[in-house]
Amino acid sequence: MTPKLEIEHLTVEYPAGRGQTVQAVSDVSFSLAPGETLGLVGESGCGKSTMAKAVSLHVRPKGGSIRVDGRDLSTLRGGELRRARTKLQMIFQDPVSALNPRRRVEDIVGEGLRIWGTGSARERADKVRATMEAVGLTYDPAAHRRPGHFSGGQCQRISIARALILEPEVLICDEPVSALDVSVQAQILNLLAELGERYELTMLFISHDLAVVKHISDRIAVMYLGKVCEIATPELLYERPLHPYTATLLAAIPVPDPDARPAPAPRFTDIPSPLDPPSGCRFRTRCSRASARCATEEPVAREAAPGHVVACHHPLAA
Amino acid sequence: MTGSHPGENAGAAARQRYAHNAPARFADDAADMNTPLLEVRDLRLSYRTERGLVRAVDGVSLTVDRGETLGLVGESGCGKTAFARAVMGLVPASAAERGGSVVFEGEDLLTLDDKAMRKMMGAQIAMVFQSPLTSLNPVMRIGTQIIESLRLHRSLTKAEARATAADLLRSVHIADPGGTLRRYPHQLSGGMRQRVIIAIALACGPKLLLADEPTTALDVTVQAQILDLLAELRRERGMATVLVSHDLGVVATRTDRIAVMYAGKIVEYGPTPALFHQTRMPYTKALLGSIPRLDAKGRRPLNTIPGRPPSLLEPGPGCRFAPRCAYAQPRCLAEEPPLRDSSTPGHYFACWNPIGTER
Numbered sequence: 001m002t003p004k005l006e007i008e009h010l011t012v013e014y015p016a017g018r019g020q021t022v023q024a025v026s027d028v029s030f031s032l033a034p035g036e037t038l039g040l041v042g043e044s045g046c047g048k049s050t051m052a053k054a055v056s057l058h059v060r061p062k063g064g065s066i067r068v069d070g071r072d073l074s075t076l077r078g079g080e081l082r083r084a085r086t087k088l089q090m091i092f093q094d095p096v097s098a099l100n101p102r103r104r105v106e107d108i109v110g111e112g113l114r115i116w117g118t119g120s121a122r123e124r125a126d127k128v129r130a131t132m133e134a135v136g137l138t139y140d141p142a143a144h145r146r147p148g149h150f151s152g153g154q155c156q157r158i159s160i161a162r163a164l165i166l167e168p169e170v171l172i173c174d175e176p177v178s179a180l181d182v183s184v185q186a187q188i189l190n191l192l193a194e195l196g197e198r199y200e201l202t203m204l205f206i207s208h209d210l211a212v213v214k215h216i217s218d219r220i221a222v223m224y225l226g227k228v229c230e231i232a233t234p235e236l237l238y239e240r241p242l243h244p245y246t247a248t249l250l251a252a253i254p255v256p257d258p259d260a261r262p263a264p265a266p267r268f269t270d271i272p273s274p275l276d277p278p279s280g281c282r283f284r285t286r287c288s289r290a291s292a293r294c295a296t297e298e299p300v301a302r303e304a305a306p307g308h309v310v311a312c313h314h315p316l317a318a
Numbered sequence: 319m320t321g322s323h324p325g326e327n328a329g330a331a332a333r334q335r336y337a338h339n340a341p342a343r344f345a346d347d348a349a350d351m352n353t354p355l356l357e358v359r360d361l362r363l364s365y366r367t368e369r370g371l372v373r374a375v376d377g378v379s380l381t382v383d384r385g386e387t388l389g390l391v392g393e394s395g396c397g398k399t400a401f402a403r404a405v406m407g408l409v410p411a412s413a414a415e416r417g418g419s420v421v422f423e424g425e426d427l428l429t430l431d432d433k434a435m436r437k438m439m440g441a442q443i444a445m446v447f448q449s450p451l452t453s454l455n456p457v458m459r460i461g462t463q464i465i466e467s468l469r470l471h472r473s474l475t476k477a478e479a480r481a482t483a484a485d486l487l488r489s490v491h492i493a494d495p496g497g498t499l500r501r502y503p504h505q506l507s508g509g510m511r512q513r514v515i516i517a518i519a520l521a522c523g524p525k526l527l528l529a530d531e532p533t534t535a536l537d538v539t540v541q542a543q544i545l546d547l548l549a550e551l552r553r554e555r556g557m558a559t560v561l562v563s564h565d566l567g568v569v570a571t572r573t574d575r576i577a578v579m580y581a582g583k584i585v586e587y588g589p590t591p592a593l594f595h596q597t598r599m600p601y602t603k604a605l606l607g608s609i610p611r612l613d614a615k616g617r618r619p620l621n622t623i624p625g626r627p628p629s630l631l632e633p634g635p636g637c638r639f640a641p642r643c644a645y646a647q648p649r650c651l652a653e654e655p656p657l658r659d660s661s662t663p664g665h666y667f668a669c670w671n672p673i674g675t676e677r
Contacts, residue, residue: 043537043538043539043540044508044537151626153626181394181564182393182565182608183605183608183622184626185608185610186608186610186620186621186623187622189610190619190620190622193619194619208538209610211609211610212610214610214612214614215610215614238612249538249539250612252538252541252542253612254538254541254542254545254567254571255570255571255613256566256567256594256609256611257594258571258590258591258595260570261571262542262571264546265539265542265545266539267491267543271507
């Protein structure tokens with residue numbers, strides 16, 4: 001099966017002043033089958049939001065390709081780029097600041113249709129109503145409701161409706177539930193899973209929370225300092241993590257059970273600056289299994305077990 | 319609230335549990351052991367807004383014993399931060415109305431004037447805020463910010479204060495205390511900054527630490543380190559802690575007792591194991607059910623709580639959770655349930671139709 005979305009050797013750089021550049025995403029490759037959801041996890045500064053911006057064609061990569069249905073979109077410009085973007089829609093972390101506070105929510109949701117002049121005004125209104133109802137909102141333009149009238153969870157529903165109205169094929173969710181309370185977070189996660197199935201969406205779901213991505217992902221990729229260090233199905237990743245970083249992340253998640261005895265956290269070591277990443281394996285400065293080889297030779301991603309990709313010289317339990 | 323005061327009983331129960339393993343340094347302090355360190359009674363905090371009075375904290379009573387860690391849990395807007403601020407007196411009188419009493423070591427903090435309160439803050443009670451990015455002054459060196467509190471509350475010379483500041487940084491596991499004292503906040507990572515803030519909070523050896531979401535802005539690995547650090551400092555210093563969090567996972571393994579807040583009120587309150595294993599209040603259960611868990615099998619939809627928290631402007635007459643509650647009955651909408659005893663000592667809940675009763 002041809003992948004719906006294929007990322008190959010993607011590298012994104014930002015200028016960091018004084019002639020320096022920071023490589024936020026460094027030679028990342030993965031692909032998503034049609035209808036698949038890939039969870040992308042990592043700590044702050046690992047490059048996951050830059051991935052979202054690059055895949056949604058909002059920042060131009062330094063190198064590599066982003067293919068949708070086999071077509072490289074990373075080099076498109078002008079009108080072609082705008083048309084391509086309609087197939088790739090994005091949902092942001094902060095639902096309140098992602099919406100223009102002075103506009104009616106029905107206008108926010110219908111904006112994409114208006115820009116592209118899709119159908120008559122009547123048809124557009126019908127589409128807005130159907131999409132809003134699909135995400136659990138009521139359609140009532142006469143009430144002149146603005147985003148300020150809605151709670152955070154409802155604003156995220158408005159963002160989802162806005163993203164879905166152009167019938168995208170790929171949905172990029174950048175920490176869509178991080179700003180929400182747990183009870184609302186569960187509602188939005190369930191909604192995204194249901195919509196993904198109903199509209200056969202291919203989803204890139206970015207989160208810092210391994211427990212959240214577990215519930216929605218078919219496969220999960222773990223990022224550290226701009227590199228992907230492990231990709232596997234949730235079953236494999238949570239039960240038999242191969243990369244020491246994945247194991248560290250899993251051990252740090254607080255378990256809502258008073259009888260759980262959390263392992264003592266590793267001693268304080270700061271995440272190295274992405275401006276000057278460690279040589280070889282980027283995780284080696286925090287890794288208990290690091291050897292001399294890790295400092296000189298960068299580990300290459302390889303399939304250690306069927307469907308389980310890891311980039312590590314000394315993987316766990318392999 | 320009528321009848322016996324739940325807060326008192328909870329304090330007594332916790333004291334019983336702690337009597338045998340209380341730190342030795344309190345042994346000669348027997349008189350003090352009979353009263354809780356902090357006793358909050360019927361605390362009320364309302365903010366005046368254009369649309370009316372918002373009752374952020376509405377009659378909260380609880381106790382904190384010496385050396386104990388109390389978890390205060392709830393969703394955003396439930397009043398947990400307002401509670402911490404009301405205890406510390408960090409609310410301008412012009413914007414808010416406070417009522418009830420906050421008795422700390424026999425003294426009601428709500429009756430203290432500004433000067434007396436300033437003496438208390440930092441020296442006896444310290445607070446750690448959520449955002450390590452905004453809690454430090456960006457244009458002052460770390461050293462100056464730690465020394466400020468030391469010199470204010472303890473008569474130390476500059477050199478002594480500097481040495482104490484370096485010791486404090488060492489106690490929060492900062493590798494290069496001398497260098498860190500000379501740095502500015504932007505030169506430190508989020509986890510380092512939160513450790514500096516904890517060092518400042520601990521500078522004068524407070525008896526009570528109010529930690530308001532101390533790890534929410536941090537990565538999970540850093541969160542685990544900070545929570546371990548707080549537990550270690552609490553053990554070493556016999557310091558009581560109120561750990562405010564929206565995350566039941568954070569408080570599950572790090573607290574002695576937990577109070578669950580909803581819409582400005584405590585709805586369930588008790589020893590941590592009882593709260594998790596003999597949950598009585600449907601809200602607590604729903605909150606627990608909606609957490610995505612690592613140990614869950616397969617991809618099942620998460621349990622959700624329908625609707626959203628009520629407005630604190632004009633709360634209805636009944637239980638505030640009733641409109642979202644799967645167990646709600648007519649009485650729940652009409653009459654507010656008081657906090658009442660559970661079968662477990664020290665475990666209280668506010669519900670007419672609790673989990674585990676015959677239906």
